[in-house]
Amino acid sequence: MTTTLTTPTLAPQLAANWERLCPLADLEVERGRAALLGDEQVALFLLPGGDVRAVDNHDPYSGANVISRGIVGSRGGRPTVASPMYKQVFDLRSGTCVDTRGKEVRRLRVWPVRTLEGDLYVLRGGAR
């Protein structure tokens, strides 16, 4: 869920918990992008309705940082991304793996996202 902030004066306060990543315009619809936050990596996805979703870039099944490079799609109406490595499919809203390819269920951490004046921010540390 993207929340569009209307009060520009909030920007300095945002800096405390939210990290600015890039202009929203840097994202392409249904094509992921990775972002670096210290030691951690976030995969960002712009969905067709304009929603932005952020999950871990780290693929819990292969151990490689590749989730941002998977195919975006839908399963039963939920937006999903398929890991390009072993093709597990994750729900972009909850981070849960919805097609585990016979493996145990693992999940991606979900990172809250918001936009302010055309820029994209994520909450540091992701969802607790």
Next chain:
Amino acid sequence: MSARIVVIGAGMAAHRLVDSLVTRAEDRLEITVLGDEARRPYDRVGLTRFFDGETAEDLTLPATIFADPRVTLHEDDPATAIDTGARTVTTASGTVHAYDHLVLATGSVAARPPVEGAELPGSFVYRALADVEDLRRHVQERAAALDRPVRGVVVGGGLLGLEAAGALRGMDAEATVLQSSDRLMSAQLDLPAGAVLRRLIEARGIAVRTEARTTALRPGPDGAVESVLLRDGDEVPADLVVLTVGVRPRDELARAAGLSCEERGGVRIDAACTTSDPRIHAIGEVAAFDGQCVGLVAPGYAMAEVVCDRILGGDATFDGYDLSTKLKLSGVDVASFGDAFATTPGALDVVYTDPVSGVHKKLVLSDDAKTLLGGMLVGDASAYGSLRPLVGGALGADPAVHLLPAGAGSAPTPELPDEAIVCSCSSVSAGTIRHAVREQGCTDAAEVTACTKAGATCGSCTVMVKSLVTGELAKLGKAVSTGLCEHFDLSRRQLFDAVHVSGLDTFSAVIERFGRGRGCDVCKPVLASILAVLVPEGHVLEGENATLQDTNDHVMANLQKDGTYSVVPRMPGGEVTPEGLITVGEVARDFGLYTKITGGQRVDMFGARLEQLPLIWQRLVDAGFESGHAYGKSLRTVKSCVGSAWCRYGVMDSTGMAVTLELRYRGLRAPHKFKLGVSGCARECAEARGKDAGIIATAQGWNLYVGGNGGATPRHAELLAEGLDDDTLIRTLDRYFMYYIRTADKLQRTAPWLEALDGGIDGLRAVILEDSLGLAADLDAAMARHVAGYRDEWAETLADPAKLARFRSFVNAPATPDPGLAHVPERGQIRPARPEERGSDSVLIAGTTLEVRR
């Protein structure tokens, strides 16, 4: 007979009743439905999907019944009084409706606990679409005003409360669940099961407090709720509160009209679902059977069927409640069914607990351990669908096997008896599902759902429905659906024809016309491949097409296990000049790449990072190399032997022909990869008969073999034609490949395609050599278009700054290497570090350094 039927309440039970009446009744009926919500009946069970992006419109129950001339729906006009003597109902607008039969389907109202502040702004209930719309708006407003996540508190840790907490998390709000008793879902779970559930819920980032009794909601300076006060004196901060503490049946009209009601709420009904007034029925949550109202949809639907039958003169009865439930919170599996608390005298239980993986399962059995009475499943409810229908029947096996983790032991799936209820929401038995397949012509689970309603409501039975349908189709010897995936019912071949004929050239246009949803990792690459063949002039990564490709095609390199890529320049026929080899060597050295000769007669360079790919390719393109398509479902290589140019036995120029063919078919997209081989004589040094097309020189000309395969199921190619000259060989190959591309299934190589082809090799010969289908000219033209449209994907990409953006490693640090990479030396080159090697001294490259010392 003509009957005037008035239904008060336009919810789920009412909808089912009207649906059944209009389907079953042949007589003249006049059905009037009075609703107090300003909308059509909707799927209340699916309410939480509103937060997953479904709109109010999506949740609306099928509205076709209101188009029936016998039915009139008055939205937004609540009934205010019933006159049982005059047999009329009066509404808020003052309209009076006379009835022969009156049905009360008024449902329940969400209760607010009797504590101070329960009505404050910022405190919500969770029952109707209007409630969730208000809740979402409030969360968005608070999120915009605060510079921290919104704090949500849910009072009540039952099914609804957990769904509401999940919805808050979906909106990026924090969620704390306050449960007054000692465990979550205390109506369905015992203490150990509740404890396991709690850990699963907490793992989803939802905080849980048990024994937390809410005594007041406190307002902040703006008058909206600011905190929740607990009995132990604790105060929990809250930007909003969702109250899910139970429901109260809406029996006020019935009470005022003097109908007999339960003290604790609910309109008393008998087994015919008739109230104390014989003209008045009650169904759904407002109806109290055996002294009890139940907040589940399945009994409401069952009552609706009974009332429908009774109104039409039948004698159906309501047999009591099935209290089975399953939590619909994604990622958390919980189910409880039958006599889950083992209240039957002498009941035994069998428990399996694995605290490490968060699984707790309990089966309740009769005193002789033979009959299944009920159970609780937490953490892994996969057995729910197969166990619930067995309640009251024989378990058929050692109960323990049903409890073991999936895969361990061989949990038998006993053939369900026809009378076993598979879908309890709609009360559909295994026999009804089998009947739908056998007699009503349903060919997949979706059709069975449409036809029987099994699986249409809560969805917890869909796996079971699907397996019954598949089993039944198999018994009938019918093929299971050939649709690509949930987005397309068409097979690849049908889709190819559809795209071809319609002339559509974007994914969005195709899925809108021939499919549904937004596609997935199965159908998107298939469509990318089809579009690439039908519109060969477009770059595979042009516009929207870029989103259809998996990472290999998207960045035009092969993904390796650590997330780096391999780079394979084309070396047609396996030929490479010394200068070319030197360039390859220099590039590999300068970028620190592991270098290997492939099984396809060319050089592969491994370990290139995303952001290095354009730099590497710039050097390769400058030196005259082009993409080798090692990543594509397309032509790979044409393997050659050295042939008559040098070999003392060679009878024709196999290398020259291999180069010609590789340049002709390079970049051609297909259902799967394809490979060729050309040998200069019958000694077959190029192993051509292991390829999709193998060409072997003879004194009379080229012999052409097709449908060969190495890989997992090796197959020797079969002879298609003999003694061909160069032009005939090429024309025959053109048609063979184009025909394959048009008609093969997704990911089907030529070998299995040929085996499945009508008439096998003779059939193929008829189509491409004798033109039996009149297709040849079309196939020739399609290949000519491919050859003319070919351009090197890498050269084009390097010339287009917009396309280069996708090679940035990070959107906020475009050239920083993935810090997670680590390489170690081996035989003078690098390879990815294994987990146990990470952090040791031998790790050479942690991203930034390139140099590898020998």
